[in-house]
Amino acid sequence: MRPPALTIPLAAALAAASATAQAPASPAPPPAPSEIVGKASAADWIAIAPSDLMVMELAPASGGKARRVVIQLMPAPVAGPHVGNVRALAKAHWWDGTSINRVQDNYVVQWGDATEKKALPEGLAAVPEAAYEMPIPADYAALLAQVSTRGFVPPSPPRLPPDYGDPYADFAGFLGGFPIAGQLGSGSPGSLWPVHCYAMVGVGRDMSPNTGTGAELYTVIGHAPRHLDRNIALVGRVIEGIEHLTSLPRGTGALGFYEKPAERVTIRSVRLASEMPPAADLKFQQLSTDSDSFEAYAIARANRRDPFFIKPAGGADICNVPVPVRRAP
Amino acid sequence: MRPPALTIPLAAALAAASATAQAPASPAPPPAPSEIVGKASAADWIAIAPSDLMVMELAPASGGKARRVVIQLMPAPVAGPHVGNVRALAKAHWWDGTSINRVQDNYVVQWGDATEKKALPEGLAAVPEAAYEMPIPADYAALLAQVSTRGFVPPSPPRLPPDYGDPYADFAGFLGGFPIAGQLGSGSPGSLWPVHCYAMVGVGRDMSPNTGTGAELYTVIGHAPRHLDRNIALVGRVIEGIEHLTSLPRGTGALGFYEKPAERVTIRSVRLASEMPPAADLKFQQLSTDSDSFEAYAIARANRRDPFFIKPAGGADICNVPVPVRRAP
Numbered sequence: 001m002r003p004p005a006l007t008i009p010l011a012a013a014l015a016a017a018s019a020t021a022q023a024p025a026s027p028a029p030p031p032a033p034s035e036i037v038g039k040a041s042a043a044d045w046i047a048i049a050p051s052d053l054m055v056m057e058l059a060p061a062s063g064g065k066a067r068r069v070v071i072q073l074m075p076a077p078v079a080g081p082h083v084g085n086v087r088a089l090a091k092a093h094w095w096d097g098t099s100i101n102r103v104q105d106n107y108v109v110q111w112g113d114a115t116e117k118k119a120l121p122e123g124l125a126a127v128p129e130a131a132y133e134m135p136i137p138a139d140y141a142a143l144l145a146q147v148s149t150r151g152f153v154p155p156s157p158p159r160l161p162p163d164y165g166d167p168y169a170d171f172a173g174f175l176g177g178f179p180i181a182g183q184l185g186s187g188s189p190g191s192l193w194p195v196h197c198y199a200m201v202g203v204g205r206d207m208s209p210n211t212g213t214g215a216e217l218y219t220v221i222g223h224a225p226r227h228l229d230r231n232i233a234l235v236g237r238v239i240e241g242i243e244h245l246t247s248l249p250r251g252t253g254a255l256g257f258y259e260k261p262a263e264r265v266t267i268r269s270v271r272l273a274s275e276m277p278p279a280a281d282l283k284f285q286q287l288s289t290d291s292d293s294f295e296a297y298a299i300a301r302a303n304r305r306d307p308f309f310i311k312p313a314g315g316a317d318i319c320n321v322p323v324p325v326r327r328a329p
Numbered sequence: 330m331r332p333p334a335l336t337i338p339l340a341a342a343l344a345a346a347s348a349t350a351q352a353p354a355s356p357a358p359p360p361a362p363s364e365i366v367g368k369a370s371a372a373d374w375i376a377i378a379p380s381d382l383m384v385m386e387l388a389p390a391s392g393g394k395a396r397r398v399v400i401q402l403m404p405a406p407v408a409g410p411h412v413g414n415v416r417a418l419a420k421a422h423w424w425d426g427t428s429i430n431r432v433q434d435n436y437v438v439q440w441g442d443a444t445e446k447k448a449l450p451e452g453l454a455a456v457p458e459a460a461y462e463m464p465i466p467a468d469y470a471a472l473l474a475q476v477s478t479r480g481f482v483p484p485s486p487p488r489l490p491p492d493y494g495d496p497y498a499d500f501a502g503f504l505g506g507f508p509i510a511g512q513l514g515s516g517s518p519g520s521l522w523p524v525h526c527y528a529m530v531g532v533g534r535d536m537s538p539n540t541g542t543g544a545e546l547y548t549v550i551g552h553a554p555r556h557l558d559r560n561i562a563l564v565g566r567v568i569e570g571i572e573h574l575t576s577l578p579r580g581t582g583a584l585g586f587y588e589k590p591a592e593r594v595t596i597r598s599v600r601l602a603s604e605m606p607p608a609a610d611l612k613f614q615q616l617s618t619d620s621d622s623f624e625a626y627a628i629a630r631a632n633r634r635d636p637f638f639i640k641p642a643g644g645a646d647i648c649n650v651p652v653p654v655r656r657a658p
Binding site for chain 2: 166
């Protein structure tokens with residue numbers, strides 16, 4: 001028995017290649033989503049601006065191993081005003097010396113000032129609840145008009161999609177490299193909003209109408225809590241090092257908060273990559289969600305036909321189509 | 330500022346109660362899903378049979394803290410033939426001394442015999458791929474006929490549901506306390522299958538037509554990998570102690586396998602609760618998915634109207650409606 005695995009192990013891939021060699025008339029098996037991404041042309045990859053990268057250095061793990069978490073802030077047009085606050089807090093080095101305070105299984109890891117007494121930098125925007133949604137941009141509305149509602153918005157030009165129906169919204173899709181959902185307007189452009197997929201980063205808040213300042217952040221570490229969409233602001237996503245957060249001990253207090261200060265993990269620093277020296281080696285790229293490669297990838301995610309699979313699903317939910325991100329080659 | 334939280338903190342609940350006291354004419358705020366579950370009558374809770382509980386004791390954590398994981402095996406009619414194999418392996422104490430071998434972030438934790446040389450007990454069933462699906466039982470088909478397709482199957486009697494549309498199947502719902510999805514037949518009863526939600530436990534396998542023996546198991550620790558539905562067998566779900574698996578260090582090898590034997594966590598024992606002494610204190614209950622309480626809970630999950638929320642979604646996906654399980658009071 002080969003090593004059991006849920007996706008194609010190397011041994012199996014080699015065996016499949018060998019079988020093909022013995023029967024040269026057989027067509028190559030359909031590619032896995034990862035293979036489609038691997039073959040995407042250099043032009044399909046977009047550099048992520050260093051000013052959109054935020055680097056959180058945690059205190060080293062026991063044994064001295066560094067723990068770095070890289071967050072991609074949402075760019076225009078998806079970014080709301082909270083992203084500006086987050087940039088300002090990073091530039092003020094505000095999170096230095098704060099901590100990871102909450103780890104709730106299948107929900108979130110949350111960080112910020114556990115004392116809740118640290119003064120905030122001046123000039124942060126007070127963000128209204130209306131900022132949880134944005135009007136659908138005209139060019140996106142034109143795309144939407146070409147596809148059926150209650151479905152996924154594929155990249156331009158739209159083709160007949162598999163089923164990407166979304167029970168939380170009229171449509172779901174991608175904009176500027178981020179997963180979004182939205183509702184169609186009647187006589188108005190309608191609205192859209194970023195969605196709570198795994199690894200997305202959002203702004204903790206108190207009871208409504210409070211929308212938070214941006215100083216308390218969380219990331220999703222479980223099944224997409226889509227009920228939070230339009231109820232809490234999202235500002236970005238973790239693109240590297242999320243395992244340093246997801247593997248932390250779960251908090252035993254209410255909502256997964258750590259009960260003892262000693263359980264908290266210290267945040268040594270949070271910096272924008274644009275303010276770090278080039279030696280920090282922080283060059284990342286994302287697969288353009290407007291590329292044909294991304295469309296082929298999204299279709300393959302919805303219809304796995306690579307050799308391990310026997311029944312393609314015929315559909316996928318928006319959070320099961322994670323946007324590929326890589327280190328620049 | 331009160332402690333930031335994504336769901337109602339105690340302080341906020343008290344403040345809300347206080348506000349109600351000051352304005353007695355105001356109606357009580359709509360209950361949160363957890364409040365609906367908390368008020369369910371004793372009759373709505375179903376005892377989980379000890380023969381359906383499997384207890385995995387890991388080697389203690391550093392510091393000596395015990396690590397117990399409790400798995401609920403799927404009962405009829407959802408259970409497939411792999412569940413019998415898993416029971417046989419537990420009765421044979423087959424997993425004793427094996428290990429956790431793989432932790433892949435946002436995917437699975439997998440365990441079994443890392444050497445792949447341990448002899449299996451005799452009498453395990455060879456399970457065909459056809460067993461990934463089952464015919465829709467007649468009484469469930471009658472329920473389905475009362476609601477629209479491509480939606481959620483609420484408990485009997487069905488009422489107009491929120492949107493629980495499922496891009497992976499014709500319908501999604503619950504049967505025997507487990508989340509399922511299915512496709513409608515034309516002239517036949519159609520088929521249904523259990524689905525890969527967070528914490529579900531499945532059977533690792535090699536390439537098709539291999540379906541695995543049941544000796545290699547995994548649990549889902551990230552966003553629901555629904556593309557695995559009908560491609561791998563599910564046998565149950567973790568109902569307690571999943572944090573002992575989800576907080577393990579991620580494996581650095583391919584597919585998240587641990588590269589060094591020392592990284593593996595030893596499994597001390599796996600036992601059916603029915604073979605453990607009463608002192609093991611393993612009395613669990615699940616909220617009946619046929620109860621009115623569950624229906625109210627499912628509707629509240631899809632339409633959060635408790636005070637923290639400002640926009641109810643109007644829908645939910647099947648894996649965002651986790652079946653409540655508790656220790657027997």
